[in-house]
Amino acid sequence: MRDVSRRPPRIRDTRYGSYLHPRWWPTWLGIGLMWLLARLPLRLQWWLGTAVGELAYRLIPRRRHIAEVNIRLCFPELPPDQQQRLVRRAFHSNGIGIMELGLAWFRDPDAFTPVTTVHGLEHVEKALAGGKGVLALGGHYSSLDLCGTLVTRYVKADVMQRDHNNALLNAVMTSARQRNYEVALDSKDLRGLLRRLRENRLIWYASDQDYGRKGIVFAPFFGVPAASITATSRIVERSGCAVVPFSHFRREDQPGYDIYFHPPLTGFPSGDDLADATTVNRVIENEVRRHPEQYLWMHRRFKTRPSREEPGFY
Template sequence: MKKKYRKLPRNTDYAAYRHPRWWPTWLGIALMWLVAQLPIRLQWWLGKIAGLLAWKLARSRRHIAEVNIRLCFPELNQQQQAALVRNTFIANGIGLLELGIAWFRNPKAFRKMTTVHGLEHLESALNTGHGVLLLGGHYSTLDLGGTLVTEYIEADVMQRDHNNPLMNAVMTRARERRYGKVLAARDLRGLFRSLKDNRAVWYATDQDYGRKDIVFAPFFGIPTGTITATSRIAERSKCQVVPFSHFRRDDGPGYDIYFHPALENFPSGNDLEDATRINATIEQEIRKAPDQYLWMHRRFKTRPDRDDPGFYGRKRKKKR
C-alpha cells in the first residue's frame, strides 16, 4: 500500500527528519548514494535488471504502458508493441538509478560523454531579453538530463514536489546545487520573476492535469487534454518557448541534449492551435527514442466527453 504523508510545507532542513519514522527513507537514500558511485556501465546494467523486475511485477503500470503504446503506435504489430513496452521499463529502470547520479555526483564527470546540439538556438532566444521557457518532456533521463544541461547554461526549474517530504528535501537540495532557482509547480510569480530576469526555465506540459484550463489537442493522433498555461505565460511575459530534449545513447554510455529554434509566432491567439504545436513538438522528440518516454503515466485519462469510456479500464464515477 502506498504510504501517505500529511501535507507539509516544503522543508529542506535535514534536522527536521531525525525521527525514526524517517529512517527507512534515509536507508533508501543511502543506497541511492552508494549505487551512484558505481561505474556507469554497471549502473545501466543494474537499472536494466530493475526495469525488467518492474515490467514483470508492476502489472498496473505495465497495463498503462501497453495501452499508451497501442494507442500511439498503431503501425507496430503486437510483437513490436510488446517489445517497446519491455524496453520502456528497461529505460525507465536505468533512469531511476540515474537519479542518484543527478542528486549525488558532480555532473562535470559526465561532460565528456555528453553532446549538446543546437545550443545556439537557446542563446539566440535569450538575446531577446524576455526569458525562455525550456519546453521539456518526461523522458527517462529527466533528472540527469536536466543536471547535464546546467553544465552548459544557467537555468531555473519548476518541479512537482515529491509526496515523501524527506525525499523531496533531498531532491530539492540537489536541484538547488545545479539550478539557479527551484520553483514549485504552482509558483507562477516565481516563474514570471525568472523570465523577467531573462532566465531559462525548465517547463513541461506533457502530463494529464485534469479538466481545468485545457483544450483537447492531438497527441499521437489522439485528442489529449493539454494545458493552455503555456500560451498565457508566453503572452504575458513575451518570453521565447524553446523545445529541448535529452536522451541516453544506445551505443554506449553517453547522452545527447537537443535545443531547437524557438516556436515562431507563439502564442498565436488560438489556444487549440498552440497546444497542437506543442504536442507535435514533444511527439517529434519522443519518436527519436520512444522507449525513453514515461509511458507509465495515464496521459489520456481525461477524455473530451465525461461519458467517453476510459482507455485504462476503470469505470468513471458519475457526479451526483
C-alpha cells in the first residue's frame, strides 16, 4: 500500500516579531483593516462582502471565466442567463467569505453562536464513540473559515490547512485557528493526521480540488470526470476512522448559519478507488446543490483531463 505519510509538513513561523521588516508593512496594513472591519455588525459585513464580490466579478475576468466554465459544465440544464446569474451570485458569496475571514480570525466565535444552528451533531458523537476518530468530509464552501471555527463551539476538532504563500498572513491564520481548533495540521502532514485520528479526534478534511495527476482517479463530479484523490480511502484504511459528511451555509432570509453533519459513510472504503472517489464526489455534489452559489467555483476543478491530448476547458 502506498505510504500516504511520506511528505513532511513545512515549518511555520507564527511569531509576529519575525515580521517587523518594512517589506511586511503593506500586509500589516491589510491585516489591520481586516481587524477593524471585523468589528462591524454581521448584516453590514454581508453587504460589504457582496460589494467586494461584485467588484471581483467585474475586475477579475480570469476568475470569472473559470466560474463560468465550471457552472456551464455542472449546470447544463440552466439557461445561459441563469448560469450567468449564478456566477455573479457565487462572486457575491465568496466576497462575503472574504469578510468572514476577519470574523474567524479576530472575533470570538461565541458572538455568532446565537445565529448558528448545528444539525446532526449526534452523528459525530456516535462516530466518536467508535474510538477511531472522524474525518469531517467537507468541501470548499465560501463560509468555510467562519463556520469551521463555529464547529469548535460544539465539538473539539482539528483542521487541515493549506498554508498561505504569504508567511505573515499564514502566521495570523494559523495563530487564529490554533486558538479555536485543537490542532491546525499542514495539508501535507498526513502522518500527523493519522496520529490525531488514533487519538480519536474530529478532523475537517476536504478533497474537492484538482491536485494534478498523482494519486488520482477520474470520478464524476456533476457528471464531469474530475481528478479525484485516492488518499481519502488510504487514510480510512490505515486508521479505521469514520467519515461523516459535513457542510455549512449562510441563511438566505437573515444573517445566520446552518451547519450540517450527516450519517457516516457505510462500506467505505470499498476496495475500489473509483467507487470510493465517486462516493465522495457525490456527497459533496449533493451538498453543493443546496446552495450552489456558496461554492468555490473560481477553482479550476476540471483542470486535469483524463487524456493529456484532450483540450482543456479553461
